[in-house]
Amino acid sequence: MNFDFSEEQKLLQNTAKDFLAEHSSLAHVREIFEADEGYSKPLWKSVAELGWLGVAIPEEYGGAGYGYLELAMIAGEIGQALAPIPFGSTVYLAAEAIAREGSDDQKNRYLTGIAAGDLIGSLATTEKIGSLTEKSVSTTFADGKLSGTKLPVADGDVADFAIVLAREGDGLSLAIVDLTGAGVERTRLDSLDPTRPQARLVFQDAPATRLGAAGQGWTITQNVLTRAAALMAFEQLGSADRAFQITFDFMMNRFAFGRPIASFQALKHRMADHYANRELARSNCYWAAWALENEAEELPVAAASAKISASDAFDQMAIDMIQMHGGVGYTWEYDCHLFYRRARVLSHTLGTTDEWREKLVTHLIEEAA
Amino acid sequence: MDFNDSPEEAAYRAKVRAWLDAHATLRDPNKPAATMTQEAEGDLIEKAKAWQALKAREGWACLRWPKEYGGQDASPIEAVIFNQEEARYDLPPSIYGIGHGMLGPTIMAHGTDEQKKRFLPAMVEGSEVWCQLFSEPDAGSDLAGLKTSATKDGDEWIINGQKIWTTGAHFSKWGMLVARSDPNAAKHAGLTYFIVDMESPGIEIRQIKQMNGQAGFNEVFFTDVRVPDSNRLGAEGDGWRVAITTLMNERSSIGGSMSGGAGISSLIKLAQQTEIGGRPAIEDGGVRRRIADFAVRRSGLKFTGQRGLSALSQGQTPGPEASIGKLVAAIMGLEMGAFGMELQGAAGILSGDDSQADPVWQTTFMGMPGLRLAGGTDEILRNIIAERVLGMPGEPRIDKGKPFKDIPSGTTR
Incomplete structure (x- = not known):
């Protein structure tokens, strides 16, 4: 057996790591954060040129035609770097939804555009506070036109198109809408992490085309969220690894009471627990990647497990990162808050951790029956 | 990325299964494997010895x-495959884990040729059971603080003192003992390692009644016990280095279940049978979230094990992530036991035959405090992860660089 990534996949990971170390330093993340630009245009361009946006897109649409294991490796490095680009919205969500459900025309247009770096995508599901449910959707799709309000939409203000969950007749459907076209009004919303910007999208008879079968919107959305969760978990794990490393380096070089603070059991026992949490999350992530690559029946359980454990591992590490840095950890100048913000934002992206717990236990009860 | 056996591994597994099928019967997978009980101990030891002798005769x-030395020069992954398959059969509990896993490798590393020839083949055949005489009442996590004395007398050593937490001392033929041969030397320098005949005059063995009523361990008292110098393992004063070899071989959890108590599906069934606030507990949000968190930790442990097995299968050494197994499993086991009791309401505190559901939750709750201490406490394991895996500095030590006799130890009041 070999429940591990291949040498080629690890090589790709190292290439990604080296590239992002140079082109997506934390100083660059902060630049995007403070300029309120939403994302790094030069980084997005480079990432497209490197072929990362099309790693899992078939070659006939300009992608590299690799699989999800390669994409998972890149996702981890995007997380390590806190890369300020709409990668998840475009690649894990929009490209996945279209690759699985799109018509030939839709695939030709959107997958080719994404792979080339010409199109940024987003998924618009929620409309108000509280959990996303079938009943919570009131946006409508009728006669090829969308009307309603979506909030918050990750990367919605920088995306070229959105895939929108909307009411069509008695059921829910998905529709693709051009965000630069008529009938669309979009506003950047104030949010915790401006490098993963959030938007309000207001549609008034905005022209749109349906993605997938009518009435299948909810099922497709759940499938897409599950697949994206497996990949987003790698991103969160990568960020948790980086937060851990920065904290570790600080503790080894910070002296108090005449010795490095890393020598105090009160701190190192917590670091041991963070290490254990991350390794449990990593193992769940591997399982989810395997399930995604092999279209395994257990994918919903594996992806939920990965998302929950990676969310918790990153959340807990980011909280302790500030605490273990002491006073400087609470300053604007230190990078701790960038991780703290990203951790919380990713714990809400694709559904909150408690929502994933609910999904997981629902599947487990079915399995046990 | 896959979970499949290589062609060689699959062929080996088939060979193992064919042999096991010919000599044992499959166990009901829903029932736990046999464990040692005081009542059936004599019978189980006899059966365990017969099974080991059969395996030795037939090359397994x-x-x-x-x-x-009677082994098969097999690869690590072949040994794992045999253990995985053997665990599926209805067999007596093993009484050789400490001998085969820890003490045999220590003799191989530090023993003389005579010692290897005398002890190892009998260990393989299983005719002689071994136990480990390391911990003392005043030396647990701080093992090098042990005080049992070894005084040289011609060609012999005289042992006096007390050991504790010794599994199987009362049915073992041999024990591996670390004792203090020089109290004037520094703490770690004054120790020597011995092989002790457990039938020697002056050894008294008393079972320890645990907090859960069971008795899996012993206290062993030594009064002027004589050990020939030919049964010293390693050089005089080199006992700490030899002991480290033993501890490094402490059976890794690779391939094991690392499960820590009952399963997620049992927890779900229990929550379906019980109620909270007039509706099934399984419909309660708090209950559902806790089950999800247990499941996530459980699968994390399972697939951490698979990562370790993959390393073995690829001819590599498992990574440091294998060190988290017991730490995570013991705490989770305790929490799951308590949660299983919680779901039963007031009746949750009833145990044994009076338990109103499967008594596994109470048994787990009462057993897990022991697992959190055995083979390295949670705190020692966190130190090991922080210091050896992550490379963080140790605490400042005040017990180094002075004679052992000048260092305070044990409990004072």
């Missing part, structure tokens, strides 16, 4: 050991 014992 101590697979990873060299052939010259």
